[in-house]
Every structure is written in C-alpha cells, then in structure tokens.
Amino acid sequence: xxxxxxxxxxxxxxxASLYIADWHGRRVVxxxxxxxxxxxxxxxQTIRRYRTVHEPQxxxxxxxxxxPTPLIFLVDVENASITMEYIEGIQVKKLLDSICxxxxxxxxHGIGEEVGKLHxxxxxxxxxxxxxxxxxxxxxxxxxxxxxxxxSEELEDQGVDLHLLRRALQSTxxxxxxxxxxxxxxxxxSAVGADRMxxxxxxxxxxxxxxxxxxxxxxxx
Amino acid sequence: MGTGKPAERFCLGIESTADDFGVGVAAFDGxxxxxxxxxxxPEAGGIHPREAARHHSEVADxxxxxxxxKAQLKPKEISLVAFAQGPGLGPCLRxxxxxxxxxxxxxxxxxxxxxxxxGHIEIGKLQTGAQDPLTLYASGGxxxxxxxxxxxxxxxxxxxxxALGNCLDVFAREAGIKNQKGTPLGAAVELLAAxxxxxxxxxxxxxxxxxxxxxxxxxxxxxxxxxERLEDVCFSLxxxxxxxxxxxxxxxxxxxxxxxxxxxxxxxxxxxxxxMLEVIAGEHDAxxxxxxxxxxxxxxxxxxxxxxxxxxxxxxTPVEESFVKVRWRVDKVDVPWVKTL
Numbered sequence: 001x002x003x004x005x006x007x008x009x010x011x012x013x014x015x016a017s018l019y020i021a022d023w024h025g026r027r028v029v030x031x032x033x034x035x036x037x038x039x040x041x042x043x044x045q046t047i048r049r050y051r052t053v054h055e056p057q058x059x060x061x062x063x064x065x066x067x068p069t070p071l072i073f074l075v076d077v078e079n080a081s082i083t084m085e086y087i088e089g090i091q092v093k094k095l096l097d098s099i100c101x102x103x104x105x106x107x108x109h110g111i112g113e114e115v116g117k118l119h120x121x122x123x124x125x126x127x128x129x130x131x132x133x134x135x136x137x138x139x140x141x142x143x144x145x146x147x148x149x150x151x152s153e154e155l156e157d158q159g160v161d162l163h164l165l166r167r168a169l170q171s172t173x174x175x176x177x178x179x180x181x182x183x184x185x186x187x188x189x190s191a192v193g194a195d196r197m198x199x200x201x202x203x204x205x206x207x208x209x210x211x212x213x214x215x216x217x218x219x220x221x
Numbered sequence: 222m223g224t225g226k227p228a229e230r231f232c233l234g235i236e237s238t239a240d241d242f243g244v245g246v247a248a249f250d251g252x253x254x255x256x257x258x259x260x261x262x263p264e265a266g267g268i269h270p271r272e273a274a275r276h277h278s279e280v281a282d283x284x285x286x287x288x289x290x291k292a293q294l295k296p297k298e299i300s301l302v303a304f305a306q307g308p309g310l311g312p313c314l315r316x317x318x319x320x321x322x323x324x325x326x327x328x329x330x331x332x333x334x335x336x337x338x339x340g341h342i343e344i345g346k347l348q349t350g351a352q353d354p355l356t357l358y359a360s361g362g363x364x365x366x367x368x369x370x371x372x373x374x375x376x377x378x379x380x381x382x383x384a385l386g387n388c389l390d391v392f393a394r395e396a397g398i399k400n401q402k403g404t405p406l407g408a409a410v411e412l413l414a415a416x417x418x419x420x421x422x423x424x425x426x427x428x429x430x431x432x433x434x435x436x437x438x439x440x441x442x443x444x445x446x447x448x449e450r451l452e453d454v455c456f457s458l459x460x461x462x463x464x465x466x467x468x469x470x471x472x473x474x475x476x477x478x479x480x481x482x483x484x485x486x487x488x489x490x491x492x493x494x495x496x497m498l499e500v501i502a503g504e505h506d507a508x509x510x511x512x513x514x515x516x517x518x519x520x521x522x523x524x525x526x527x528x529x530x531x532x533x534x535x536x537x538t539p540v541e542e543s544f545v546k547v548r549w550r551v552d553k554v555d556v557p558w559v560k561t562l
Contacts, residue, residue, distance in 0.1 A: 012475070012505075013472075013475050014468070014472040014474065014475040015472070038497035038498075038501060039464040040420055040464075043425070043464060047425060126428060127428075127430075128429065129429065129476075167376075167430070168429065168430070170375075171370075172476075174375065175371075210381065
C-alpha cells in the first residue's frame with residue numbers, strides 16, 4: 001500500500017507539497033505536510049497531525065453536504081500525508097480575471113452556493129481563496145484544501161470564512177473583487193436563505209471593523 | 222527651490238503616529254542626512270494618546286533643531302515637508318501635522334502627507350536594496366503581509382485583531398515586566414524567552430492568510446497566573462505568535478511568488494522572528510532582508526524619504542486636504558513611484 005511508481009511535484013505550497021502520482025492505476029494527488037523547520041518540533045507535529053486528520057473528515061462531510069471535493073484514498077497520519085483523487089480542471093484563480101463578465105458572475109454565484117451549502121451543514125472551509133477552487137469541464141466547482149477548516153454552526157465563524165474570501169478577492173482579483181463578492185453573496189443566499197445571508201452580512205461588517213484601520217469603523221463611532 | 226540635482230534637494234519628514242516624535246531629513250537621491258527621535262515613556266500602562274501628544278508638542282522644537290544640526294542644513298535649504306498623515310493615534314497625528322503645516326507655510330514650500338505603513342516599507346526597501354519584496358510589517362500597531370501589485374501595496378495577510386507588538390507589550394505589562402527608558406517591552410520578552418525551556422500549550426490561530434492574536438494573549442496571561450514560569454510563557458508566547466505570522470508570510474510568499482522577503486517595523490528587531498522568516502525565505506529561494514534597527518521603529522527618515530518619492534512623482538497635499546487619517550489602510554494608497562518589474 002502507498003507504493004507510488006512515479007510521483008511528480010505539482011506544487012510546493014506554503015503548508016504542504018502536492019505530488020501527482022499513479023496509485024494502483026489511478027491518477028492521484030498526494031498532499032504531504034512537511035515538517036516546518038521554523039517552528040518548535042513539538043508544536044509543528046501537533047499542527048501537522050491535527051490538520052492531516054481533520055482535512056479528510058471535513059472533505060467527507062462536505063461531500064455529504066453536496067459540495068464537490070476530491071475522493072480520499074489514504075490517510076497516513078504518521079507521515080502527515082493524504083492521498084486523494086486528482087481533479088481534472090482549472091484553478092479559479094487562473095480563470096477569474098480572464099473570462100467574460102457573465103461567466104464570471106455565474107462562476108462566483110456558483111462559488112457562493114457551494115460555500116452556502118458548507119455553512120448550512122456546519123462546515124467552515126477556513127481558507128477560501130480562488131487557489132483552492134477548481135472548475136472542471138462539466139462546470140462543477142470543487143473545493144480543496146480544508147486544512148484550516150473546522151466544524152461550526154456559529155455566525156462568527158461563517159462570517160470570518162466569507163470575510164477571508166472577500167479579502168482574497170481584493171488582494172488577488174482587485175479589479176473585479178466587488179462585483180465578484182456581490183455575486184458570491186447572491187449564490188450564498190440561494191443556499192442558506194436571504195434571512196441567514198443578512199445575518200452573516202451584518203456579522204461580516206462587525207468582523208471588518210474589528211480589524212486594523214478600517215475607515216468604516218471611524219465613521220460609525 | 223523647484224529645481225536642482227536630487228542630491229541637493231531635501232525633504233524633512235515628521236513622524237508622530239504613536240509614542241515617538243521623530244524628524245528625519247532625506248535627500249531626493251535617498252541619502253538620509255538626519256533621523257532624530259524622542260520617545261514618550263508612560264509612567265504606567267500603555268500609551269495615553271493625549272499624554273503622548275503633549276510630549277510631542279513639548280519636544281518638537283528641540284527634535285527639529287537637532288535634525289537640522291545633524292543634517293547640517295538651514296531650514297530654508299529644505300524643499301519639502303512630509304508628515305505621517307495616518308494611521309495612528311489622533312492627538313499624536315494632529316500634533317505632527319500642525320508642526321508640518323506651520324513649517325510648510327513659514328518656509329513657503331509644499332506639504333505632502335505620507336501613509337505611515339508605506340513609510341515603513343519604503344525605508345526598508347531603501348536600506349536593504351530590496352526591489353519588489355513581500356513585506357512583513359510588524360509593530361505595536363500593525364501586523365500585515367503586503368506586496369506590490371498594480372499601483373498599490375496589497376494586503377495578503379494581516380491580524381484579525383491586535384498587532385504582534387501589542388500582543389507582546391500587553392503581555393509584558395500584565396506580567397509586571399518594567400519599562401526601561403530606551404528598551405521596548407518586546408525586547409525584555411525576547412530576553413526572558415531565551416531562557417525558556419518548556420513549550421506551554423497555547424492557541425495557534427491561523428485563518429486563511431490572516432491570524433488572530435488576542436486569544437493567544439489571554440491564554441498566555443492565564444498560563445502565567447496558573448503558575449507557569451515567566452521564562453517558559455515568554456518562550457511559548459513568542460514561539461506561537463511568530464510561528465503564526467511566519468506561516469501566514471509563507472502562505473503569501475507561495476501565493477505571490479515574490480523573490481524577496483523584507484521584515485520591517487518595530488518587531489523586526491527580534492532575532493527569533495528574523496530566524497524563522499529566514500528559514501521560509503530560503504525554502505522559497507527568496508532573498509531575506511531586515512531593516513536596520515534604527516529604521517525599524519517609528520522614525521522621521523522613513524516619512525522624509527517616502528515624501529520625497531511622492532513629490533518626485535507629482536504628489537503634494539494641499540493644506541485643506543491635510544487632515545489626519547486615523548485609520549488609513551495601506552491598500553488605499555496609490556504608490557506611483559513603484560515600478561513594476
């Protein structure tokens with residue numbers, strides 16, 4: 001088990017390295033959380049173990065909530081590695097700025113729907129950036145990288161999740177960030193209902209004001 | 222005074238966003254001729270904005286004269302006055318702005334308002350030679366990971382609540398560590414942490430590219446009250462907090478694929494933080510640099526240099542628009558002098 005004939009480095013991320021490999025005739029991604037030399041080993045091991053155990057559980061929960069995520073084939077807690085299905089498609093990060101406006105709005109609406117489904121089922125993604133979304137040929141949006149995710153029904157956690165998505169749009173897709181986030185919220189509302197969306201929106205404003213140097217905070221107080 | 226070689230034209234910069242009142246003089250070619258600071262030291266507790274502002278107004282003329290003497294310049298040889306327009310503490314900012322407006326009117330030279338955070342990034346680049354870095358700017362009031370993209374410094378990661386320096390300072394005060402003139406509380410925590418042996422379990426909160434430090438501060442104070450050794454708690458607090466900012470910085474580095482990492486701001490002086498960032502920079506083939514100590518904490522030179530950059534790119538601030546901006550995020554500021562590679 002776990003023997004890989006060929007494994008090719010796909011992406012050296014900050015937290016983990018992703019390898020493409022052949023695993024019993026299937027094309028798989030192996031996500032390996034390598035030790036971080038900058039942190040004390042004791043802290044490092046705790047963090048890597050925790051995330052390796054929780055990520056597949058959350059991906060499984062997400063699937064049950066109707067959100068496409070890669071299939072999990074193998075979890076190796078000792079080596080902090082997860083073997084999962086390879087998703088054929090394009091990262092949303094690479095698409096969002098180049099597609100036409102109508103397509104972009106439809107895509108963002110779809111992203112909002114998926115996030116809404118997660119939240120409705122008590123799942124927090126924890127790292128909603130466009131790098132962690134893959135659009136496949138059939139137009140399904142896969143969410144990946146649940147390593148910073150959590151189980152929670154709290155408005156606060158849902159608000160932070162969406163706030164981070166908005167911040168990711170602002171830093172990486174600054175030309176279209178506002179319209180994209182608007183479409184995300186519409187999609188989100190279609191999954192969780194307009195009332196809940198309003199509640200989350202109020203929470204997002206509160207979270208923003210907690211941050212450093214937010215102009216809106218000064219105006220209101 | 223409108224023309225002349227860059228080396229013969231000078232900008233005077235005034236910094237007064239928090240507890241330090243600083244005046245710097247920069248030539249338009251980047252040479253720093255003076256950098257004088259006088260810090261306000263509270264008798265107890267943190268910075269009282271009104272008391273700090275009073276300190277600033279009391280030392281302003283002394284610091285200005287010293288800066289002119291150091292630069293060996295007469296006031297009329299200055300071509301431009303820059304001041305930190307925000308973000309920061311209102312009363313402190315207003316004191317610096319008032320001094321700047323008065324100088325500008327008296328000397329009949331242009332005024333330019335500078336964003337304090339941009340100042341920290343620009344002085345870091347000037348002093349280290351970094352061209353297009355991913356910058357971790359960590360101080361008592363700010364903790365953010367920024368990089369230039371399309372006209373502005375964009376924020377890729379930041380604290381969701383308190384700043385890194387604030388976290389260390391407040392912990393030090395709660396632990397009863399005393400403030401000595403000239404030694405920041407954070408430095409005292411660093412010394413104690415070096416004697417720590419045991420890693421006390423504390424929260425580690427990374428959310429996407431952002432982090433939260435307030436829970437860590439509470440938990441560290443609680444651990445101390447429960448009887449953990451001060452040295453161990455200082456050690457654990459630093460390890461956790463720095464690991465969090467380093468993880469966030471590494472995420473931003475992987476995301477932006479920048480080839481330089483710059484550490485700036487008051488917490489940049491911390492050797493442990495430096496060593497952690499050096500590791501991740503190395504792993505991503507990026508060059509790591511740290512702003513020199515005297516330009517790490519708040520200073521007038523960074524305001525002077527950033528003011529000169531702005532002015533050379535056609536930016537000035539009319540007096541009627543020179544009101545201070547207490548909450549002025551770095552990603553709201555156009556930086557036309559930064560050239561895309």
